[in-house]
Amino acid sequence: MSSFGKPADVPRWVSLGLVPLVNLIAAFILAGLVVLVIGEDPIRAVQLLISGAFGSFVNISFTLYYATNFIFTGLAFAVAFHCGLFNIGSEGQAYIGGLGVGLVCLWLGAFLPWPVLLPIAIVAGCLFGAAWAFIPAYLQAKRGSHIVITTIMFNYIASAVMVYLMVNVLIAPGQQSPESVPFEDWATLPTVTEMLAAIGVPFRRVPLNLSFIWALLCCVAVFFFIWRTRWGYEIRTVGANPQAAVYGGISVSRNMILAMAISGALSGFVGLNEIMAVQERLLLNYVAGYGFVGIAVSLMGRNHPVGIVLAAILFGALYQGGAELAFEMPLITREVVVVIQGLVILFAAALENMFRDPIENFFKRRGARAEAVAAE
Numbered sequence: 001m002s003s004f005g006k007p008a009d010v011p012r013w014v015s016l017g018l019v020p021l022v023n024l025i026a027a028f029i030l031a032g033l034v035v036l037v038i039g040e041d042p043i044r045a046v047q048l049l050i051s052g053a054f055g056s057f058v059n060i061s062f063t064l065y066y067a068t069n070f071i072f073t074g075l076a077f078a079v080a081f082h083c084g085l086f087n088i089g090s091e092g093q094a095y096i097g098g099l100g101v102g103l104v105c106l107w108l109g110a111f112l113p114w115p116v117l118l119p120i121a122i123v124a125g126c127l128f129g130a131a132w133a134f135i136p137a138y139l140q141a142k143r144g145s146h147i148v149i150t151t152i153m154f155n156y157i158a159s160a161v162m163v164y165l166m167v168n169v170l171i172a173p174g175q176q177s178p179e180s181v182p183f184e185d186w187a188t189l190p191t192v193t194e195m196l197a198a199i200g201v202p203f204r205r206v207p208l209n210l211s212f213i214w215a216l217l218c219c220v221a222v223f224f225f226i227w228r229t230r231w232g233y234e235i236r237t238v239g240a241n242p243q244a245a246v247y248g249g250i251s252v253s254r255n256m257i258l259a260m261a262i263s264g265a266l267s268g269f270v271g272l273n274e275i276m277a278v279q280e281r282l283l284l285n286y287v288a289g290y291g292f293v294g295i296a297v298s299l300m301g302r303n304h305p306v307g308i309v310l311a312a313i314l315f316g317a318l319y320q321g322g323a324e325l326a327f328e329m330p331l332i333t334r335e336v337v338v339v340i341q342g343l344v345i346l347f348a349a350a351l352e353n354m355f356r357d358p359i360e361n362f363f364k365r366r367g368a369r370a371e372a373v374a375a376e
Contacts (some may be wrong), residue, residue: 031340073266098274099165101125121271136150136260141256
């Protein structure tokens with residue numbers, strides 16, 4: 001049996017590539033029917049969606065900007081999932097992680113340039129996100145509280161904490177909007193626009209920034225940690241069979257806490273992309289559902305960094321292309337775009353096994369026939 005519980009004679013590419021592709025096609029077929037019902041041309045809608053996401057360097061930049069957040073939250077969910085934990089708390093962990101990033105930029109931005117400030121901001125986002133994930137992890141490991149319930153509750157607690165801080169503590173003097181003062185110019189993360197301007201190439205301002213490179217580096221780090229280290233092996237063992245892990249001398253509670261802390265740290269890096277690079281100040285509601293979409297990104301990517309990057313780009317394209325679609329086709333409102341995104345999430349995550357058995361049975365029968373012919 002493979003790590004996903006599939007028969008060994010089913011090719012690996014069927015699970016990792018074909019099944020997600022079929023789910024994605026089914027989602028877009030159903031979305032096309034929705035577009036047709038409201039009176040628009042589904043073929044033109046697909047063309048606008050693709051061109052809106054990839055039709056120009058500006059559009060690609062926005063797609064990759066959204067994908068950056070999905071990579072962080074997708075990796076966060078994947079690490080916890082490999083330990084058998086369903087972390088629903090990336091939203092709150094990203095919120096608190098962004099608070100850590102913002103505080104560093106506010107307090108140290110006046111003294112340090114961004115090359116010095118960036119490592120400190122990374123550490124702060126990491127520690128704040130990990131600390132917020134540690135509490136539900138401890139409650140699960142030591143007290144038996146279900147991780148799904150506690151992480152959902154901590155999302156709401158994080159939101160309440162941020163509202164209090166932004167309204168009563170960190171709000172800029174003399175204004176009613178719950179935002180901090182802007183960061184110093186040298187305390188922000190350079191965007192592609194600024195990097196091109198530095199070499200004499202003027203370009204329209206886009207949100208894509210250096211945090212995308214950091215997200216890709218995190219993918220490499222997660223791969224080596226999960227599949228090439230003793231700690232990763234222990235985490236996967238606990239996720240596969242806790243009883244066997246105990247028999248082998250592996251601490252289940254320690255690895256649960258470790259996996260959740262790493263998960264929270266990865267979620268906290270959303271603050272680099274949103275707070276340090278794009279918003280350039282602390283404010284409310286900047287997470288915008290990235291933590292929840294990260295669950296679908298991870299499941300669609302089979303909890304593997306390569307798959308997560310591909311799924312993150314897909315969802316980034318849906319976000320960016322969907323905005324262009326709503327602008328170009330008046331009958332397709334923002335709510336219809338959300339329905340299309342929801343259908344992809346539904347088929348990619350909740351209904352991911354709908355087509356699995358028929359597809360795998362086809363390849364099993366095909367393999368059996370091939371073996372029978374070879375034996376004659």
